[in-house]
Amino acid sequence: MDWGGITENALRALIGSEAIVFALAAIGLNVHFGYTGLLNFGQAAFLAVAAYGLATTVTTFGLPFWLGILVGFAAVLVLALLLGAPTLRLRADYLAIVTIAASEIVRLTLRSVSLRDTFGGSSGLSGFSADFYSLNPYDGEIGFGPFVFGPRDAWVLTVGWILVIIACLIVWALMRSPWGRVIKAIREDEDAVRSLGKNVYSYKMQSLIIGGMLGALGGFMFALAQAAVQPDLYSPTLTFFAYTILILGGAARVLGPVVGAMIFWCLLQLTAGALEGAVRSGAIPTWLMDTNQVGAVRFMLVGIALLLLLVFRPQGIFGDRKEIALDAR
């Protein structure tokens, strides 16, 4: 087995584009769930409308790239308002069901045949990222040690990690502000905050919008890293992964989602590489597992990890158990 290659791939996944996308998605989710206690199971929809806002503006309507980014943010704002208006007054379990339903509505609409001319149906859209890559200052390979990337990847990673840092700074600044204290108080006891004369509903809505905007950055990076958008990438599985990452790193911590995303993708890449290598070299007999089944085993491990984390260490790596809104109703 090629342990060198497997380790190298795993190390690259540590800072790869998936880690960036999911770190941004989980940072947004952290504002929702970690700080405000909103059980948003529809984060995939925020990434989807941002990515499709960009892709549709540029590819379908032929408008400039930066307008596409603005349209993406505007779409996220609209989605947050539409989603928040009926649901933010609901109990946690209702909120979870409604948000996951909303994210499926978004995905089904994007992949629908009747809107194929606008959104490209189930194969999605591409050809909107030329302006992004034309800004690329790199030519030739960049990096050191195992972290050597081609110019396109290097550009995606540079922009992506800058966005992650900016997002972390925003969350850090927000959460030490008076606004952040109200948000955290809502997580702890909504009625107490209401009795202090704060408009809880309005604060929750602001939190939903801000977390959605941070998730939108992830949507843009997802679309640009692949130079394509596809509706089925924005399935509830994306949201579930983001939750696993958030809880792994530690909710209600600024760097929790970032560290969570890095470890999550590194481990996922490592197990996939090791299992595939073991199957190929015959260390795992074929009656037990073939290379097709490696994918299934990977996702079983994600499920087990999520389950064990919540049972034994719901605060994750960095979190504080007192700060996790797991008993909310």
Added chain:
Amino acid sequence: MLPHDWTGTLGAFGRVALLSITGGAPKVRRGIAALCGLVAGIVVLLVGAGTAWGQPVASEESIRGFLRNEGEPVPGVTITVNDADGAEVGTAETDAEGAWEISVPGPGEYEVVLDTETLPDDVPGVVADTITTTVNPLQDKAVLFRGGEPGGDGGEEGGTPGTPAEGGTDTAQPSQIWQLVASGVRFGLILGLAALGLSLVFGTTGLTNFAHGELVTFGAIVAWWLNNAGLPVLAAAALTVVLGGVFGWAQDVGFWRPLRKRGSGLVALMIISIGVSLLLRYLYLYFFSGQRRSYDQYVIQSAIDFGPFGYAPRDLWIMGIAIVTLALVAVALVRTRVGKATRAVSDNPALASASGIDVDRVVTTVWIVGTALAAMAGVMFGLIQQVDYLLGFRVLLLVFAAVVLGGLGTAWGAMVGALIVGVFVEVSTLIIPSELKYAGVLAVLIIILMVRPQGILGRRERIG
């Protein structure tokens, strides 16, 4: 591919295909052939591939399509995919909607063979029964089997999957409405079994179980295995329901009860159930593979005509059993001691416990009954569609919609909600494109929650 394909083909009487590509079938030109085989269907292959990260399917490429003749689905036709060396990759039979799917190991050249022996007598045949196609990563492609007499101008390979949506806007025939209502009732009754299980568990424990869809899949897959091992479908189904009860008992005693004793919060339990759902779903994928498979009996039946609508004999049995089961559970909830205890625990666990009810025993009973009901629903879904590892996950949100619509935690509400959801899903295809029918019902769910958050039969209490 498309692991979370909510637009999957539910309801054998659904009017329009997922991708309604079958409009404008070619006319056959000559003489008598034109009479007997006026317009033969087109088989459409959709070849696609996933991208790197999020396609949680063992093999990321698959070939699939719909077989239609004059707009009518053609079930029971065998389609085989061979790789470039001629070795068989997989074989599938079109289901009641004419849909079929075969997973392929990766991008490359494949030969798709339609077994003309298995075509029904009233279908005239295809021009060429073998088509070679290239599966590329990240590409969707349509391949058409031309209908008509064999030996004509051969198959056709196209870059786009044909014309969009034939469905949705055409004028509704009265009989069409009744047919849709009929298949909606069938769908709703099966959904009701699953929803009742979810609602009972929620009522007694407060757990919103995201793994409930996997309990439905459990039924479908276990019954397929038993059937494949030689049991007739009926015996396999009965045994599956029993095994479902055992599975429910084991889950509660071995997993959920210790968690409740630890004092895990409800939100924590909800997220844990997502972990359970992922684990079970990919266990199924591991053992069952990503293929769609059918039971070996009752798959192809001709419908009995009831005037404006028709049901296959299988459907009548399914609906009869579902109605009897739902009624039995309802009577048990009202009349029996354990049923009364269940309702008492739903109302107020602490008070029920104080008045001498063994809450743990009630909850375990509810888990047994709930999982058995879900398993029964799984077998029924498996009979009217096909069995695959995503079967339950695909209907999970509809089950939620049914339960919330009726009122979370109320047993009657779940049944009423499921019937409404079932009929709504089917009838809504008259107005909206059928690929959006699940989106439509989910939108209605959100609107209902704004107007009447406690659901149709729920009591007014704190929801928000």
